Amino acid sequence: MVNKWKNIKLIWFKELRSLKRDKKALLTIFLPIVIYPVILMFFFGVTSIVEGNLGEETRSVAYRGFVSEAVRDAIESDEHVTVVEGAFEDPKKAINEEKVEVIIEESLEGDLVRIKLIYNETMDKSSRCKALVSRRLKDYKKTHIDATIASLNLDENVLDLVSLETVELTKESSSNRVIASVLGVVAPFILIMYSIIGIYSISSDLSAGEKERFTLETIFSVPVPREDIILGKLFAGVSVGLLSGFTNIISMFPIVYAIAMMIPDLELAFSPLLPLFILLMLLPVMLLTCAVMLGFGLFAKTYQEAQTYGSFVMMAFMLPGYIGMIPDIVYSNLMACLPVTNAMLAMREAFIGNYIWDKIVITFIVNIGLALGAVFLMSKIFKSEGIIFGSNKVFAFRKKPLVGGTHE
Amino acid sequence: MINVNNVKKKFYDKKNGGFYAVNDVSFHVEKGEIFGLLGPNGAGKTTLLRMIATIMEQTEGVIQVNGYDTKTQADGVKRSIGFLSGNTKLYKKLTPIETMRFFGAFYNIEKNEMERRIKEIIKVLDMESFKDRLVEKLSTGQVQKTSIARCMIHDPDIYILDEPTLGLDILTSRTIIEFIQGKKAEGKTVIFSTHYMEEAESLCDRIGLIHKGQIVSCGSKQDLQEATGKKTVRDIFLSYIDRGDDGE
Numbered sequence: 001m002v003n004k005w006k007n008i009k010l011i012w013f014k015e016l017r018s019l020k021r022d023k024k025a026l027l028t029i030f031l032p033i034v035i036y037p038v039i040l041m042f043f044f045g046v047t048s049i050v051e052g053n054l055g056e057e058t059r060s061v062a063y064r065g066f067v068s069e070a071v072r073d074a075i076e077s078d079e080h081v082t083v084v085e086g087a088f089e090d091p092k093k094a095i096n097e098e099k100v101e102v103i104i105e106e107s108l109e110g111d112l113v114r115i116k117l118i119y120n121e122t123m124d125k126s127s128r129c130k131a132l133v134s135r136r137l138k139d140y141k142k143t144h145i146d147a148t149i150a151s152l153n154l155d156e157n158v159l160d161l162v163s164l165e166t167v168e169l170t171k172e173s174s175s176n177r178v179i180a181s182v183l184g185v186v187a188p189f190i191l192i193m194y195s196i197i198g199i200y201s202i203s204s205d206l207s208a209g210e211k212e213r214f215t216l217e218t219i220f221s222v223p224v225p226r227e228d229i230i231l232g233k234l235f236a237g238v239s240v241g242l243l244s245g246f247t248n249i250i251s252m253f254p255i256v257y258a259i260a261m262m263i264p265d266l267e268l269a270f271s272p273l274l275p276l277f278i279l280l281m282l283l284p285v286m287l288l289t290c291a292v293m294l295g296f297g298l299f300a301k302t303y304q305e306a307q308t309y310g311s312f313v314m315m316a317f318m319l320p321g322y323i324g325m326i327p328d329i330v331y332s333n334l335m336a337c338l339p340v341t342n343a344m345l346a347m348r349e350a351f352i353g354n355y356i357w358d359k360i361v362i363t364f365i366v367n368i369g370l371a372l373g374a375v376f377l378m379s380k381i382f383k384s385e386g387i388i389f390g391s392n393k394v395f396a397f398r399k400k401p402l403v404g405g406t407h408e
Numbered sequence: 409m410i411n412v413n414n415v416k417k418k419f420y421d422k423k424n425g426g427f428y429a430v431n432d433v434s435f436h437v438e439k440g441e442i443f444g445l446l447g448p449n450g451a452g453k454t455t456l457l458r459m460i461a462t463i464m465e466q467t468e469g470v471i472q473v474n475g476y477d478t479k480t481q482a483d484g485v486k487r488s489i490g491f492l493s494g495n496t497k498l499y500k501k502l503t504p505i506e507t508m509r510f511f512g513a514f515y516n517i518e519k520n521e522m523e524r525r526i527k528e529i530i531k532v533l534d535m536e537s538f539k540d541r542l543v544e545k546l547s548t549g550q551v552q553k554t555s556i557a558r559c560m561i562h563d564p565d566i567y568i569l570d571e572p573t574l575g576l577d578i579l580t581s582r583t584i585i586e587f588i589q590g591k592k593a594e595g596k597t598v599i600f601s602t603h604y605m606e607e608a609e610s611l612c613d614r615i616g617l618i619h620k621g622q623i624v625s626c627g628s629k630q631d632l633q634e635a636t637g638k639k640t641v642r643d644i645f646l647s648y649i650d651r652g653d654d655g656e
Binding site: 385 | 420458461463464465482483486487489491493494495496497498499500501502506510511513514515516542558
């Protein structure tokens with residue numbers, strides 16, 4: 001047993017050392033560390049520029065018919081509003097032809113001042129102008145009502161005859177909860193997806209790549225059982241997958257931090273056991289993914305061919321990952337039996353401090369069971385001369401007569 | 409040292425079904441002997457040597473290497489042999505020293521002894537100048553020396569070499585030939601395959617002529633000359649083919 005572990009460790013560390021010296025592979029894994037902050041800076045930079053520009057833009061309004069001085073003053077008090085003079089008999093045409101963004105009409109019905117804003121919701125400028133004018137008119141409305149109440153010597157609370165109050169149970173930590181919920185969906189997804197991508201990037205090299213480079217026969221000639229060789233490779237693949245997943249999460253930290261800073265009074269406090277729990281959920285999924293990818297890769301003759309097989313396997317593993325992203329999906333017994341999705345849902349719940357142990361046990365048993373099955377199959381494939389050397393029929397359903405070079 | 413008895417290896421072909429790549433082959437190799445397997449491409453040399461090295465399993469028959477059965481005592485066989493072929497390439501991201509340490513570790517060699525052997529091999533094979541350079545940056549000759557070093561690290565009693573000079577330039581081939589001669593001088597056993605008749609003629613104590621999966625003749629050069637009346641190994645081999653002793 002000690003010797004077996006020593007063999008596995010030798011292969012495992014050799015693969016990691018080779019990877020460490022492979023600039024291309026390293027770039028695939030560590031590029032996100034650079035990419036995410038760049039994306040973040042770009043996103044916030046562009047957003048602030050766009051918002052700034054929009055705030056400085058001038059909005060054009062026009063009055064149609066009689067509009068009182070008070071209404072005009074309220075609208076024109078905003079320095080970004082310009083008034084376009086004209087009759088505008090056809091408001092729709094005028095707005096659609098961008099001659100003006102909003103047309104304002106006013107009518108009096110007794111004491112009631114009725115103001116009509118004509119705009120086009122589908123036109124961005126018109127819609128923004130309507131929002132701006134509405135804000136100004138809202139202020140005007142309040143001033144007008146207050147002045148009327150005052151002139152009638154009424155209590156200013158006369159309009160508040162019914163008071164409506166809503167109490168949100170998690171109000172004290174609602175922002176924390178929202179962030180935790182978002183992280184609960186996004187973080188497991190990123191972890192699983194990038195771990196799978198990490199495994200995909202190395203598994204072809206570990207399987208068909210070795211065949212193509214003629215190094216398999218070299219390692220087969222030394223006294224080490226083949227299951228030790230493939231287990232060493234499996235561990236190397238899983239290590240790279242986990243490294244890739246966690247690298248991506250860590251590199252996303254600046255984005256999460258920037259978002260968190262925007263929310264006042266935010267106090268996120270995750271359990272210190274959360275990373276351990278995540279690892280526990282992630283590990284069987286990574287073992288399963290890597291075993292399946294290595295297994296398929298062994299059938300390929302070339303690295304390229306293995307990459308093609310691998311991309312299909314990757315898609316098959318990503319699909320249940322996307323299911324876990326569906327907002328209303330419940331972590332039920334059925335979902336706990338669906339590999340990949342189950343781990344994602346378990347992690348999602350853990351992010352909001354909800355550990356549903358009966359489902360977690362099902363999830364772990366299902367995933368570890370499938371992983372062990374896949375490892376067993378992969379090991380069998382690795383021992384098959386037909387697959388490794390392309391020299392034998394692997395699954396023979398019927399015997400064919402012997403022909404060819406020499407006969408029985 | 410090596411006993412091959414009635415060994416068969418069946419392969420499958422999509423088009424034709426099953427066929428024997430090695431068909432009822434028997435021979436033995438004595439301790440300290442250089443035995444050459446001589447035959448054209450596709451004769452079954454590689455398959456036969458792979459079975460002796462436990463990389464493949466024979467369909468029928470028994471192979472014993474250094475007293476170990478290849479099917480049931482593969483570990484013992486592997487510890488007794490050093491296997492080198494065109495298909496035993498090296499890991500490109502390791503240096504020659506790391507290569508020796510990596511492969512040596514599987515033989516449970518004690519750390520100090522391993523370092524002593526590495527030093528000795530580097531000196532014997534003149535690898536000092538490139539011992540810390542990645543294999544991917546070495547010349548063909550340097551790679552071949554590293555491959556030999558990889559084979560020698562556990563100081564095996566038997567060397568199994570499959571077409572060791574195939575595709576190599578004259579200088580690199582010389583390294584291999586000198587290596588084989590050196591091992592013979594040390595009393596080691598060498599079995600190697602080649603399709604270069606002259607190489608077999610100059611190096612081997614005994615030769616097994618293999619064609620279409622069968623040994624058509626086996627013996628010393630003198631035995632083969634007497635049996636065929638031909639002088640050179642090339643003529644001897646062709647005489648067997650022309651006679652139809654080719655398994656058909």
